[in-house]
Amino acid sequence: MTATAQHTPSTTDPRRSADRPRRRRYAGVGRAKSMLLFAVPALAIYAFAVVVPSLRGAYLAFTNWDGLSQTSDFIGFDNFVRIFTSESSLDALKMTLVFALAITVLQNGVGLILALGVNSGLKSQNFLRVLLFAPVVITPVVVAFLWKFMLTPNGAVNSVLAGIGLGDVAPSWLGDPFWAAASIVMMVVWQKAGYSMVIYVAGLQSIPQEINEAAVMDGAGTWRKFASITWPLLAPATAICVMLTVIGGLKMFTEVFVLTAGGPGGATETLSTLLYKSAFQFNEFGYGISLALVLALVVGFFSVAQQRLARRGQY
Amino acid sequence: MFRYTKSTFAREVVMFLVALLFIVPVYILVNMALRPAGDSSSPLVPPSDPTLANFAEAWQQAGLGSALLNSVIVTVVSVAGIVVVSALAAYPLSRVLSRLSSVLFWIVLAGMMIPFQVALIPLYQTMRDLGLLGTLPSLILFYIGSQVPFSVFLYTGFLRTLERDYEEAAAIDGAGPLRTFVAIVFPLLRPITGTVIILNAIEVWNDFLVPLLYLSGTPQQTITVALYAFVGQFVSNWPVVFAGLLISVVPVLLVYFLMQKQIIKGFAGGLKG
Numbered sequence: 286m287t288a289t290a291q292h293t294p295s296t297t298d299p300r301r302s303a304d305r306p307r308r309r310r311y312a313g314v315g316r317a318k319s320m321l322l323f324a325v326p327a328l329a330i331y332a333f334a335v336v337v338p339s340l341r342g343a344y345l346a347f348t349n350w351d352g353l354s355q356t357s358d359f360i361g362f363d364n365f366v367r368i369f370t371s372e373s374s375l376d377a378l379k380m381t382l383v384f385a386l387a388i389t390v391l392q393n394g395v396g397l398i399l400a401l402g403v404n405s406g407l408k409s410q411n412f413l414r415v416l417l418f419a420p421v422v423i424t425p426v427v428v429a430f431l432w433k434f435m436l437t438p439n440g441a442v443n444s445v446l447a448g449i450g451l452g453d454v455a456p457s458w459l460g461d462p463f464w465a466a467a468s469i470v471m472m473v474v475w476q477k478a479g480y481s482m483v484i485y486v487a488g489l490q491s492i493p494q495e496i497n498e499a500a501v502m503d504g505a506g507t508w509r510k511f512a513s514i515t516w517p518l519l520a521p522a523t524a525i526c527v528m529l530t531v532i533g534g535l536k537m538f539t540e541v542f543v544l545t546a547g548g549p550g551g552a553t554e555t556l557s558t559l560l561y562k563s564a565f566q567f568n569e570f571g572y573g574i575s576l577a578l579v580l581a582l583v584v585g586f587f588s589v590a591q592q593r594l595a596r597r598g599q600y
Numbered sequence: 601m602f603r604y605t606k607s608t609f610a611r612e613v614v615m616f617l618v619a620l621l622f623i624v625p626v627y628i629l630v631n632m633a634l635r636p637a638g639d640s641s642s643p644l645v646p647p648s649d650p651t652l653a654n655f656a657e658a659w660q661q662a663g664l665g666s667a668l669l670n671s672v673i674v675t676v677v678s679v680a681g682i683v684v685v686s687a688l689a690a691y692p693l694s695r696v697l698s699r700l701s702s703v704l705f706w707i708v709l710a711g712m713m714i715p716f717q718v719a720l721i722p723l724y725q726t727m728r729d730l731g732l733l734g735t736l737p738s739l740i741l742f743y744i745g746s747q748v749p750f751s752v753f754l755y756t757g758f759l760r761t762l763e764r765d766y767e768e769a770a771a772i773d774g775a776g777p778l779r780t781f782v783a784i785v786f787p788l789l790r791p792i793t794g795t796v797i798i799l800n801a802i803e804v805w806n807d808f809l810v811p812l813l814y815l816s817g818t819p820q821q822t823i824t825v826a827l828y829a830f831v832g833q834f835v836s837n838w839p840v841v842f843a844g845l846l847i848s849v850v851p852v853l854l855v856y857f858l859m860q861k862q863i864i865k866g867f868a869g870g871l872k873g
């Protein structure tokens with residue numbers, strides 16, 4: 286719908302019918318064809334860096350390529366059989382899903398609470414938003430080293446716990462399988478909650494003020510207003526946040542690699558770290574790519590499922 | 601609108617405490633970097649005798665200067681490339697209504713779903729065969745190619761909300777498609793170009809996996825890889841480690857605090873589509 290069309294009444298206006306052939310002439314076939322040439326640089330470099338290597342990757346996943354030889358043998362589904370029968374890769378698959386789920390729920394939950402907090406008529410809301418978003422821009426390698434230090438036995442986290450009299454219950458953060466995984470989730474939520482927050486703030490600001498005022502007039506309390514108005518109207522923001530966190534959580538590499546390197550004893554190994562190790566430390570490129578392909582399928586599956594749910598307005 | 605009541609004030613206080621809690625790790629980062637070696641008091645206690653010596657040592661030991669320069673080159677060239685090819689491609693893909701155009705559009709968008717790890721390993725071999733492994737162009741080529749889908753997606757979304765009137769006027773005045781794009785369309789894209797620059801710059805600057813793979817074993821390093829190697833070596837000397845970490849995030853934080861309004865808006869606006 287163009288602005289001119291809105292101003293002019295539909296059929297009788299002569300300007301409108303005069304518009305039509307003109308538009309067709311200037312976006313004519315010859316011009317359109319030459320315009321498509323503009324897409325060539327983008328398509329070429331995208332094909333070079335993504336499409337061709339991905340297709341080659343899809344083939345190499347069925348080989349025993351070692352990454353060095355010019356040749357490799359086609360070994361059918363052997364790599365995939367190995368993925369779905371070996372305990373270490375099944376654990377990595379499970380951990381990938383657990384991380385993605387935990388991060389999605391917590392990051393968006395915390396982000397939503399922060400958004401509701403800074404968007405409730407505070408004087409300092411802009412200042413708070415700037416502070417809460419700051420961790421998002423810090424390099425993940427730095428964040429991971431910072432947390433690694435904070436979680437050492439004599440680190441900041443334990444000294445705080447000791448300070449409030451909880452020194453005895455402080456776990457061995459990165460030495461215990463459960464707490465190592467929990468640490469990764471905590472760190473990612475700390476770093477990225479501001480990301481979800483700004484998307485939710487944008488969503489909250491698109492809710493018309495009158496709807497809230499009408500609800501208050503009808504006697505809705507805070508919770509009722511949230512459940513019946515705010516939450517449903519935030520659905521588009523939630524859809525974007527969930528999509529970003531699910532895909533990000535599934536593909537997460539740097540945070541795990543630097544904080545725990547998959548340890549202790551493989552407890553926090555994910556598909557991303559396992560495929561890095563297989564390909565570049567053990568020279569099993571074929572197997573590494575088959576892990577990447579499984580990761581691609583998992584990401585694809587959850588992206589499509591998420592899109593379907595979002596379109597039906599399930600959350 | 602809101603009235604400022606006691607309960608608003610209470611919320612304000614609570615949110616301040618939450619924000620303080622959020623900023624504690626950053627405080628520790630700065631605090632530790634200023635601390636003289638051998639000071640073993642709690643990381644939360646401010647340094648009794650702050651020193652800047654750690655920065656000098658980290659700067660020399662970690663080779664941060666050349667790593668920072670490499671990161672700047674890779675980020676600037678990649679982002680410039682991403683902006684040019686993506687904007688140029690988005691223009692016909694959103695304006696030309698033909699089957700070919702929409703097929704191309706969907707092929708590009710499919711790239712947003714492919715985890716880059718699938719492409720990364722075979723591309724490693726291609727880069728090696730081309731002699732690009734260990735050089736900055738290997739990173740730049742990968743970043744431009746892999747960020748095209750998301751950037752084209754942002755640009756086409758914005759172009760669809762844009763009136764065609766100016767373009768048509770330019771066409772009537774005899775401007776060819778390229779001239780129309782350069783003189784009319786690209787300047788109109790400025791708001792979304794800001795978003796594209798910010799999102800991609802953060803992505804490229806912070807990336808660790810690709811330089812780890814494509815530059816490993818060479819003197820060329822980006823800041824993330826240089827830090828990783830540096831911390832591994834100096835793991836027991838935390839003040840120097842923290843000085844190195846701080847040096848690497850200062851440029852990012854500086855840009856962030858100078859441009860926070862546009863950056864936060866860019867994130868929210870660009871991602872809302």
